[in-house]
Amino acid sequence: MNIATIKEMIAQIKKDTGLQIIKGNTINPAPPLPYGVYNITSPYIKGRGQGAVVEYIEDDTAFQKRIEQYKYTISFSFYAEDVETTMEKAFQVHQWFLFLGQEFIEEKNIAIAMLGNIEDRTTFLVEHYEYKHGFDVQFRATNEQIRQLSEFIETINLGGL
Template sequence: MLPYKAIRLTIARGLKVAAGVPTIPLNDGGDMPAGSFLTYTFSDFGESDDGRPIITQEDDKVIRSKAVTFTISILSYADSVDDSVENAMKAQDWFKVTGAEQLRDTLDVVVVLVGEVQNRDINIGEEWERRQGFDVDFRATDTAITDLSGWIETAIITKE
Protein backbone atom coordinates (compact mmCIF):
# COMPACT_ATOMS: atom_id res chain seq x y z
CA MET A 1 0.00 0.00 0.00
CA LEU A 2 1.19 3.51 -0.74
CA PRO A 3 1.70 5.70 2.34
CA TYR A 4 -1.15 8.01 1.30
CA LYS A 5 -1.48 9.92 4.58
CA ALA A 6 2.25 10.56 4.82
CA ILE A 7 2.35 11.73 1.17
CA ARG A 8 -0.66 14.00 1.69
CA LEU A 9 0.68 15.52 4.91
CA THR A 10 4.16 16.07 3.48
CA ILE A 11 2.69 17.91 0.50
CA ALA A 12 0.19 19.98 2.51
CA ARG A 13 2.76 21.04 5.11
CA GLY A 14 5.43 21.76 2.51
CA LEU A 15 3.13 23.90 0.36
CA LYS A 16 1.93 25.86 3.40
CA VAL A 17 5.51 26.78 4.25
CA ALA A 18 6.59 27.42 0.63
CA ALA A 19 3.68 29.66 -0.34
CA GLY A 20 3.03 31.10 3.10
CA VAL A 21 -0.72 30.51 2.85
CA PRO A 22 -3.11 27.86 4.25
CA THR A 23 -3.21 24.63 2.23
CA ILE A 24 -6.37 22.51 2.43
CA PRO A 25 -7.85 19.49 0.65
CA LEU A 26 -10.27 20.40 -2.14
CA ASN A 27 -13.93 19.55 -1.42
CA ASP A 28 -13.17 18.54 2.16
CA GLY A 29 -16.36 20.07 3.51
CA GLY A 30 -14.64 22.47 5.92
CA ASP A 31 -14.74 26.24 5.88
CA MET A 32 -12.67 28.06 3.28
CA PRO A 33 -9.85 30.15 4.72
CA ALA A 34 -10.12 33.92 4.45
CA GLY A 35 -7.81 35.52 1.90
CA SER A 36 -5.32 33.56 -0.19
CA PHE A 37 -5.01 29.80 0.10
CA LEU A 38 -4.06 26.64 -1.83
CA THR A 39 -6.06 23.47 -2.34
CA TYR A 40 -4.96 20.03 -3.45
CA THR A 41 -6.71 16.93 -4.70
CA PHE A 42 -5.40 13.52 -5.74
CA SER A 43 -6.59 11.87 -8.94
CA ASP A 44 -5.69 8.75 -10.87
CA PHE A 45 -4.28 7.25 -7.67
CA GLY A 46 -2.34 4.06 -8.21
CA GLU A 47 -2.36 3.74 -11.99
CA SER A 48 0.11 1.08 -13.11
CA ASP A 49 3.30 2.05 -14.87
CA ASP A 50 3.42 -1.42 -16.36
CA GLY A 51 1.60 -4.70 -15.97
CA ARG A 52 4.23 -6.68 -14.11
CA PRO A 53 4.61 -6.71 -10.34
CA ILE A 54 7.73 -7.99 -8.62
CA ILE A 55 6.88 -10.79 -6.22
CA THR A 56 9.38 -11.85 -3.56
CA GLN A 57 9.29 -13.86 -0.36
CA GLU A 58 10.79 -13.05 3.02
CA ASP A 59 10.28 -15.68 5.70
CA ASP A 60 6.52 -16.34 5.82
CA LYS A 61 5.52 -13.17 3.90
CA VAL A 62 4.87 -12.59 0.21
CA ILE A 63 5.84 -9.10 -0.95
CA ARG A 64 4.25 -7.78 -4.13
CA SER A 65 5.80 -4.53 -5.42
CA LYS A 66 4.70 -2.55 -8.42
CA ALA A 67 5.56 0.88 -9.83
CA VAL A 68 2.46 3.08 -9.94
CA THR A 69 1.74 6.67 -10.88
CA PHE A 70 -0.62 9.23 -9.45
CA THR A 71 -1.47 12.87 -10.00
CA ILE A 72 -2.22 15.77 -7.69
CA SER A 73 -3.91 19.01 -8.77
CA ILE A 74 -2.98 22.22 -6.98
CA LEU A 75 -5.24 25.28 -7.10
CA SER A 76 -4.35 28.77 -5.86
CA TYR A 77 -7.14 31.09 -4.70
CA ALA A 78 -6.58 34.79 -3.99
CA ASP A 79 -8.36 38.12 -4.20
CA SER A 80 -6.09 39.24 -7.03
CA VAL A 81 -4.86 37.33 -10.06
CA ASP A 82 -1.30 38.46 -9.32
CA ASP A 83 -1.36 36.93 -5.82
CA SER A 84 -2.97 33.76 -7.13
CA VAL A 85 -0.35 33.30 -9.86
CA GLU A 86 2.50 34.09 -7.46
CA ASN A 87 1.28 31.57 -4.86
CA ALA A 88 0.83 28.93 -7.56
CA MET A 89 4.38 29.56 -8.79
CA LYS A 90 5.75 29.25 -5.23
CA ALA A 91 3.97 25.92 -4.90
CA GLN A 92 5.27 24.85 -8.29
CA ASP A 93 8.84 25.70 -7.24
CA TRP A 94 8.43 23.63 -4.06
CA PHE A 95 7.62 20.55 -6.15
CA LYS A 96 10.61 21.19 -8.43
CA VAL A 97 13.26 21.28 -5.68
CA THR A 98 12.52 21.02 -1.95
CA GLY A 99 9.38 18.93 -2.27
CA ALA A 100 10.88 16.60 -4.85
CA GLU A 101 13.86 15.94 -2.58
CA GLN A 102 11.75 15.54 0.56
CA LEU A 103 9.24 13.16 -1.06
CA ARG A 104 12.04 11.11 -2.65
CA ASP A 105 14.21 10.88 0.45
CA THR A 106 11.53 10.22 3.06
CA LEU A 107 8.74 8.41 1.19
CA ASP A 108 10.38 6.99 -1.96
CA VAL A 109 8.00 9.06 -4.12
CA VAL A 110 9.45 10.60 -7.28
CA VAL A 111 8.16 13.80 -8.89
CA VAL A 112 7.91 12.92 -12.58
CA LEU A 113 6.40 16.08 -14.06
CA VAL A 114 5.42 19.49 -12.70
CA GLY A 115 2.86 21.03 -15.05
CA GLU A 116 2.53 24.66 -16.06
CA VAL A 117 0.45 27.16 -14.10
CA GLN A 118 -2.85 27.64 -15.91
CA ASN A 119 -5.97 29.74 -15.48
CA ARG A 120 -8.58 27.44 -13.94
CA ASP A 121 -11.42 29.90 -13.30
CA ILE A 122 -14.86 28.31 -13.08
CA ASN A 123 -18.37 29.71 -13.17
CA ILE A 124 -20.58 28.72 -10.25
CA GLY A 125 -24.08 30.01 -10.87
CA GLU A 126 -23.74 33.75 -11.38
CA GLU A 127 -20.33 34.02 -9.72
CA TRP A 128 -16.84 33.28 -10.95
CA GLU A 129 -14.33 31.46 -8.80
CA ARG A 130 -10.94 32.90 -9.75
CA ARG A 131 -8.03 30.51 -9.46
CA GLN A 132 -4.75 29.38 -10.98
CA GLY A 133 -3.55 25.79 -10.92
CA PHE A 134 -1.26 23.04 -12.13
CA ASP A 135 -0.87 19.27 -11.94
CA VAL A 136 2.03 17.20 -10.64
CA ASP A 137 2.66 13.59 -11.71
CA PHE A 138 4.39 11.16 -9.35
CA ARG A 139 5.78 7.64 -9.44
CA ALA A 140 6.07 5.40 -6.40
CA THR A 141 6.27 1.74 -5.44
CA ASP A 142 3.03 0.20 -4.25
CA THR A 143 3.85 -2.68 -1.91
CA ALA A 144 1.41 -5.28 -0.62
CA ILE A 145 2.55 -7.76 2.04
CA THR A 146 0.54 -10.90 2.69
CA ASP A 147 1.03 -14.12 4.62
CA LEU A 148 2.48 -16.99 2.66
CA SER A 149 -0.02 -19.80 2.52
CA GLY A 150 0.44 -23.36 1.44
CA TRP A 151 4.02 -24.22 2.28
CA ILE A 152 5.28 -27.16 0.28
CA GLU A 153 6.80 -29.42 2.91
CA THR A 154 7.60 -32.31 0.61
CA ALA A 155 7.31 -32.96 -3.08
CA ILE A 156 7.12 -36.30 -4.76
CA ILE A 157 9.35 -36.35 -7.80
CA THR A 158 8.74 -39.07 -10.34
CA LYS A 159 10.46 -39.74 -13.59
CA GLU A 160 7.94 -40.07 -16.37
Protein backbone atom coordinates (compact mmCIF):
# COMPACT_ATOMS: atom_id res chain seq x y z
CA MET A 1 0.00 0.00 0.00
CA ASN A 2 1.36 3.36 -0.99
CA ILE A 3 0.20 6.15 1.37
CA ALA A 4 1.47 8.84 -1.01
CA THR A 5 -0.77 7.45 -3.78
CA ILE A 6 -3.78 7.49 -1.46
CA LYS A 7 -3.11 11.11 -0.51
CA GLU A 8 -2.77 12.02 -4.19
CA MET A 9 -6.08 10.28 -4.91
CA ILE A 10 -7.85 12.22 -2.13
CA ALA A 11 -6.41 15.47 -3.51
CA GLN A 12 -7.58 14.54 -7.02
CA ILE A 13 -11.11 13.76 -5.75
CA LYS A 14 -11.22 17.21 -4.13
CA LYS A 15 -9.96 18.84 -7.33
CA ASP A 16 -12.54 17.03 -9.48
CA THR A 17 -15.56 17.25 -7.12
CA GLY A 18 -14.83 20.29 -4.93
CA LEU A 19 -15.52 18.22 -1.81
CA GLN A 20 -13.04 18.29 1.04
CA ILE A 21 -12.14 14.82 2.32
CA ILE A 22 -10.09 14.46 5.50
CA LYS A 23 -8.34 11.54 7.14
CA GLY A 24 -10.48 9.87 9.78
CA ASN A 25 -9.59 8.92 13.35
CA THR A 26 -7.56 12.04 14.06
CA ILE A 27 -7.89 14.68 16.76
CA ASN A 28 -7.92 17.54 14.25
CA PRO A 29 -11.07 19.69 14.25
CA ALA A 30 -13.61 18.87 11.57
CA PRO A 31 -13.99 21.28 8.63
CA PRO A 32 -17.30 23.00 7.93
CA LEU A 33 -20.10 20.79 6.60
CA PRO A 34 -20.37 19.15 4.12
CA TYR A 35 -17.15 17.12 4.05
CA GLY A 36 -15.93 13.57 3.66
CA VAL A 37 -13.77 11.30 5.77
CA TYR A 38 -11.62 8.40 4.65
CA ASN A 39 -10.22 5.53 6.70
CA ILE A 40 -7.91 2.77 5.54
CA THR A 41 -9.80 -0.10 7.15
CA SER A 42 -7.75 -2.97 5.69
CA PRO A 43 -4.23 -1.92 4.70
CA TYR A 44 -3.17 -5.37 3.45
CA ILE A 45 -5.35 -8.25 2.27
CA LYS A 46 -3.13 -11.09 1.11
CA GLY A 47 -3.62 -12.38 -2.41
CA ARG A 48 -3.43 -16.01 -3.47
CA GLY A 49 -0.12 -17.84 -3.41
CA GLN A 50 3.25 -16.54 -2.32
CA GLY A 51 3.90 -14.19 -5.21
CA ALA A 52 6.29 -14.72 -8.12
CA VAL A 53 10.05 -14.78 -7.62
CA VAL A 54 12.39 -14.15 -10.52
CA GLU A 55 16.16 -13.91 -10.69
CA TYR A 56 18.00 -11.70 -13.12
CA ILE A 57 21.47 -10.28 -13.75
CA GLU A 58 22.13 -6.62 -14.28
CA ASP A 59 25.66 -5.23 -14.75
CA ASP A 60 27.24 -8.53 -13.56
CA THR A 61 25.21 -8.40 -10.34
CA ALA A 62 22.56 -11.00 -9.54
CA PHE A 63 19.21 -9.89 -8.15
CA GLN A 64 16.08 -11.60 -6.97
CA LYS A 65 12.70 -9.90 -7.34
CA ARG A 66 9.46 -10.91 -5.61
CA ILE A 67 6.20 -9.61 -7.09
CA GLU A 68 2.83 -10.01 -5.37
CA GLN A 69 -0.67 -8.72 -5.78
CA TYR A 70 -2.68 -7.72 -2.72
CA LYS A 71 -5.75 -5.69 -1.88
CA TYR A 72 -6.54 -2.87 0.53
CA THR A 73 -9.81 -1.24 1.55
CA ILE A 74 -10.64 2.42 2.09
CA SER A 75 -13.93 3.43 3.70
CA PHE A 76 -15.49 6.79 2.82
CA SER A 77 -18.16 8.59 4.88
CA PHE A 78 -19.77 11.94 4.02
CA TYR A 79 -21.20 14.34 6.60
CA ALA A 80 -23.70 17.17 6.15
CA GLU A 81 -26.50 19.00 7.94
CA ASP A 82 -29.17 16.85 6.29
CA VAL A 83 -29.46 13.31 5.00
CA GLU A 84 -30.13 14.35 1.40
CA THR A 85 -26.81 16.19 1.15
CA THR A 86 -24.90 13.22 2.59
CA MET A 87 -26.45 10.96 -0.04
CA GLU A 88 -25.62 13.48 -2.78
CA LYS A 89 -21.97 13.83 -1.73
CA ALA A 90 -21.51 10.07 -1.34
CA PHE A 91 -23.03 9.55 -4.79
CA GLN A 92 -20.77 12.21 -6.30
CA VAL A 93 -17.58 10.54 -5.03
CA HIS A 94 -18.92 7.04 -5.79
CA GLN A 95 -19.36 8.19 -9.41
CA TRP A 96 -15.80 9.56 -9.38
CA PHE A 97 -14.54 6.00 -8.83
CA LEU A 98 -16.79 4.68 -11.61
CA PHE A 99 -15.85 7.24 -14.27
CA LEU A 100 -14.01 10.52 -13.56
CA GLY A 101 -11.17 8.91 -11.59
CA GLN A 102 -10.51 5.95 -13.89
CA GLU A 103 -7.61 7.57 -15.74
CA PHE A 104 -6.00 8.70 -12.47
CA ILE A 105 -6.37 5.22 -10.94
CA GLU A 106 -4.85 3.54 -13.99
CA GLU A 107 -1.90 5.98 -14.01
CA LYS A 108 -1.14 5.01 -10.41
CA ASN A 109 -1.02 1.33 -11.38
CA ILE A 110 -3.86 0.29 -9.09
CA ALA A 111 -7.27 -1.18 -9.90
CA ILE A 112 -10.64 -1.13 -8.21
CA ALA A 113 -11.38 -4.69 -7.11
CA MET A 114 -14.74 -3.84 -5.51
CA LEU A 115 -16.80 -0.67 -5.20
CA GLY A 116 -19.38 -1.08 -2.46
CA ASN A 117 -22.91 0.24 -2.30
CA ILE A 118 -23.71 3.60 -0.74
CA GLU A 119 -25.11 2.96 2.74
CA ASP A 120 -26.73 5.05 5.45
CA ARG A 121 -24.25 5.45 8.32
CA THR A 122 -26.26 7.98 10.33
CA THR A 123 -25.78 7.78 14.11
CA PHE A 124 -27.77 9.19 16.98
CA LEU A 125 -25.67 11.33 19.35
CA VAL A 126 -27.32 12.12 22.71
CA GLU A 127 -29.97 14.57 21.44
CA HIS A 128 -29.40 14.83 17.69
CA TYR A 129 -28.46 12.84 14.61
CA GLU A 130 -25.10 12.90 12.87
CA TYR A 131 -26.09 12.42 9.24
CA LYS A 132 -23.69 10.46 7.07
CA HIS A 133 -23.66 8.12 4.09
CA GLY A 134 -20.70 6.17 2.82
CA PHE A 135 -19.21 3.26 0.94
CA ASP A 136 -16.08 1.13 0.82
CA VAL A 137 -13.63 0.76 -2.06
CA GLN A 138 -11.29 -2.19 -2.33
CA PHE A 139 -8.21 -1.70 -4.49
CA ARG A 140 -5.83 -4.22 -6.01
CA ALA A 141 -2.19 -3.25 -6.11
CA THR A 142 1.21 -4.78 -6.85
CA ASN A 143 4.20 -4.85 -4.55
CA GLU A 144 7.77 -5.52 -5.69
CA GLN A 145 10.73 -6.33 -3.49
CA ILE A 146 14.27 -6.61 -4.85
CA ARG A 147 17.36 -7.96 -3.18
CA GLN A 148 20.90 -8.47 -4.37
CA LEU A 149 22.15 -12.04 -4.29
CA SER A 150 25.54 -12.47 -2.69
CA GLU A 151 26.58 -15.47 -4.80
CA PHE A 152 25.27 -16.98 -7.97
CA ILE A 153 26.29 -19.72 -10.36
CA GLU A 154 26.13 -18.88 -14.05
CA THR A 155 26.33 -22.43 -15.47
CA ILE A 156 26.64 -25.92 -14.11
CA ASN A 157 28.10 -28.80 -16.09
CA LEU A 158 26.38 -31.96 -14.98
CA GLY A 159 28.28 -34.13 -17.44
CA GLY A 160 26.64 -36.47 -19.88
CA LEU A 161 25.36 -35.03 -23.11
